[in-house]
Amino acid sequence: MKHHIEGSQAVAHAVALCRPEVMACYPISPQTHIVETLSRKVKAGEIGNSQFLNVESEFGALSVLIGASAMGARTYTATTSQGLLFMAEAVYNAGGLGLPIVMTIANRALGAPINIWNDHSDSMSMRDAGWIQLFAQDNQEAVDLHIQAFRLAEELSCPVMVCMDGYILTHAYEVVDLPTQEQVDAYVPAFEPVQVLDPQDPVSIGAMVGPEAFAEVRYLAHDKHLRAVEAIPRLSRAFEDIFQRRSGGLLKAYHTNEAETVLLALGSVNGTIKDAVDDLRKEGWPVGSLALCAFRPFPSHALRQAVQDAKRIIVFEKDLAVGKGGIVSSDVKMALRGLPTIVDTVIAGLGGRPIPKASVIDTVKQACLEGLEEPHFLDLNWDAINRELTRQQAQRRSGPTAENILREIGAPGASPI
Amino acid sequence: MVTAAELLALAAFRDGKEAQAFPSFGSERTGAPVTAFCRINAQPIRSREPVYHPDVLLIQDSTLLHQVDVFGGLAESAFVLINSARDIDALHLTDFVTCHPGVQMHTLPASDLALKHLGRPFANIGMVAGYAALTGEVSKASVNQSITEKFPGRIGELNGAVAAEVYDFVAANLARV
Numbered sequence: 001m002k003h004h005i006e007g008s009q010a011v012a013h014a015v016a017l018c019r020p021e022v023m024a025c026y027p028i029s030p031q032t033h034i035v036e037t038l039s040r041k042v043k044a045g046e047i048g049n050s051q052f053l054n055v056e057s058e059f060g061a062l063s064v065l066i067g068a069s070a071m072g073a074r075t076y077t078a079t080t081s082q083g084l085l086f087m088a089e090a091v092y093n094a095g096g097l098g099l100p101i102v103m104t105i106a107n108r109a110l111g112a113p114i115n116i117w118n119d120h121s122d123s124m125s126m127r128d129a130g131w132i133q134l135f136a137q138d139n140q141e142a143v144d145l146h147i148q149a150f151r152l153a154e155e156l157s158c159p160v161m162v163c164m165d166g167y168i169l170t171h172a173y174e175v176v177d178l179p180t181q182e183q184v185d186a187y188v189p190a191f192e193p194v195q196v197l198d199p200q201d202p203v204s205i206g207a208m209v210g211p212e213a214f215a216e217v218r219y220l221a222h223d224k225h226l227r228a229v230e231a232i233p234r235l236s237r238a239f240e241d242i243f244q245r246r247s248g249g250l251l252k253a254y255h256t257n258e259a260e261t262v263l264l265a266l267g268s269v270n271g272t273i274k275d276a277v278d279d280l281r282k283e284g285w286p287v288g289s290l291a292l293c294a295f296r297p298f299p300s301h302a303l304r305q306a307v308q309d310a311k312r313i314i315v316f317e318k319d320l321a322v323g324k325g326g327i328v329s330s331d332v333k334m335a336l337r338g339l340p341t342i343v344d345t346v347i348a349g350l351g352g353r354p355i356p357k358a359s360v361i362d363t364v365k366q367a368c369l370e371g372l373e374e375p376h377f378l379d380l381n382w383d384a385i386n387r388e389l390t391r392q393q394a395q396r397r398s399g400p401t402a403e404n405i406l407r408e409i410g411a412p413g414a415s416p417i
Numbered sequence: 418m419v420t421a422a423e424l425l426a427l428a429a430f431r432d433g434k435e436a437q438a439f440p441s442f443g444s445e446r447t448g449a450p451v452t453a454f455c456r457i458n459a460q461p462i463r464s465r466e467p468v469y470h471p472d473v474l475l476i477q478d479s480t481l482l483h484q485v486d487v488f489g490g491l492a493e494s495a496f497v498l499i500n501s502a503r504d505i506d507a508l509h510l511t512d513f514v515t516c517h518p519g520v521q522m523h524t525l526p527a528s529d530l531a532l533k534h535l536g537r538p539f540a541n542i543g544m545v546a547g548y549a550a551l552t553g554e555v556s557k558a559s560v561n562q563s564i565t566e567k568f569p570g571r572i573g574e575l576n577g578a579v580a581a582e583v584y585d586f587v588a589a590n591l592a593r594v
Contacts (some may be wrong), residue, residue, distance in 0.1 A: 002433075004426060004427045004430035004436065006423075118589050138463075165465075167439075167440075168439070171429070171439060172437060172438065172439040173422075173423050173426050173436075173437070173438040173439070174426075174436070174437045174438075174462070175430060175435060175436070181519060268465045269465060271463035271464055271465050272463070272464050272465050272466050274463050275463055275464050338568075354466050354467050355463065355465075355466065356466045356467075356469065357466055
């Protein structure tokens with residue numbers, strides 16, 4: 001049934017329908033309305049015999065879930081930004097152990113400078129931890145991906161992060177078709193763990209592995225992701241059979257047939273990009289767009305097939321590999337190796353800066369007419385940067401960069417230089 | 418303000434339209450200047466950019482009028498509703514209206530009416546009800562339904578009373594657009 005509902009509330013509803021047995025969360029900002037709502041649902045007895053644990057930290061939250069998952073419980077948590085960093089050691093452990101935990105990442109920037117707004121820096125920092133990473137374009141997809149994530153995680157015995165843009169999706173009210181318990185029960189089977197701590201049949205989980213076998217264990221984690229490349233579209237089709245809508249999959253193409261230029265992005269900015277594609281096509285520009293839903297595993301083969309006729313790919317990404325440029329675009333270049341396709345990197349939307357349709361359109365035209373420097377930074381205030389660089393060269397004690405830039409742009413409350 | 422955008426979007430959804438509401442994400446404390454956005458369309462809404470050129474502008478705090486560029490990017494034929502017991506002339510906006518003949522501007526004492534019924538000056542309900550009454554772009558029935566849905570029980574009844582008085586105020590004092 002269709003509801004007009006906040007993204008976080010919709011996701012909480014979907015997670016509850018998946019009947020997680022143990023949820024552990026650290027109740028401090030940065031947190032989301034998702035776990036607030038889930039804690040209330042557990043208290044009200046709406047999620048069977050589910051247990052909700054308020055823990056002492058994000059590290060504690062995921063550590064509890066590692067134990068619970070190893071005991072055969074269906075497990076869930078959510079975090080964002082610095083919270084994910086504080087969880088980092090356990091994130092790698094859950095990935096390496098292959099425990100099928102589902103975690104929402106309400107994508108936000110990482111400090112310093114302190115910033116609470118949206119970008120993809122947080123989940124990108126954990127991209128190689130062995131977790132599957134799925135990105136939602138809108139709140140309907142965020143709901144649907146959580147339901148798919150539990151089945152995917154448990155089928156493969158691999159943890160899954162469902163990434164949804166912080167604020168832009170988590171705090172947005174829009175129309176979402178919320179599934180029924182019957183639909184979710186028909187889609188998500190009972191959890192049959194491939195490894196479980198059972199006193200009747202004792203095993204240990206988490207062996208010390210030396211040089212003689214470490215690479216083999218790591219290869220098998222990689223192999224699991226290769227199998228996920230097959231499983232993700234299959235589970236998306238199975239989802240469509242029950243829920244009557246297409247959600248998830250490896251990637252989604254929009255007007256890529258005969259497009260010479262394809263815009264590629266993760267997450268909610270694909271909405272704005274599709275509007276930009278429509279406007280550009282009306283003006284006669286042969287463009288299309290591609291939304292990557294799966295970022296880990298990286299769908300290299302599907303991507304290569306989807307854009308094989310394109311001359312240029314412009315990757316819009318909400319992250320920055322400092323000292324290099326693009327993270328997503330590097331993976332795209334790797335997937336397209338051997339093809340003559342030009343791959344541009346556009347660093348955009350950092351720390352919550354809006355990505356306006358007009359800027360997307362201008363950038364596409366500039367790329368096609370003149371080419372872009374690599375990487376290109378969308379809507380960067382070069383005047384402020386150059387003034388600060390000049391000052392830094394002129395005096396040794398030039399002071400803290402963040403404070404100086406705030407003064408340069410005349411931010412409210414900043415004292416004059 | 419954020420509540421107003423949610424209510425407006427919910428009412429439009431009840432009217433059978435597509436609607437999106439989202440706050441501009443500043444420091445999360447009551448009283449800080451805040452902007453919230455709402456898009457209403459017959460077609461599905463995909464854009465995630467802020468609203469740069471509003472067709473409708475609801476200003477809940479008239480003290481911001483001469484501090485922040487609240488009219489920046491305003492569409493030529495925009496509808497503007499300001500929460501104030503004073504009229505446009507008293508708010509020193511007559512010149513603005515003269516220079517922007519396509520803009521329709523009204524004031525409404527939404528905080529005063531909320532204070533009367535709720536004991537607190539929350540302008541959200543009054544502003545959305547005023548917009549509905551003045552333009553008919555969202556129906557009063559859907560606004561009322563959204564208030565009940567958003568605020569169950571006693572708070573909903575009191576907010577419903579605010580909306581009802583706003584409808585009466587508009588009928589008595591302001592010409593429907």
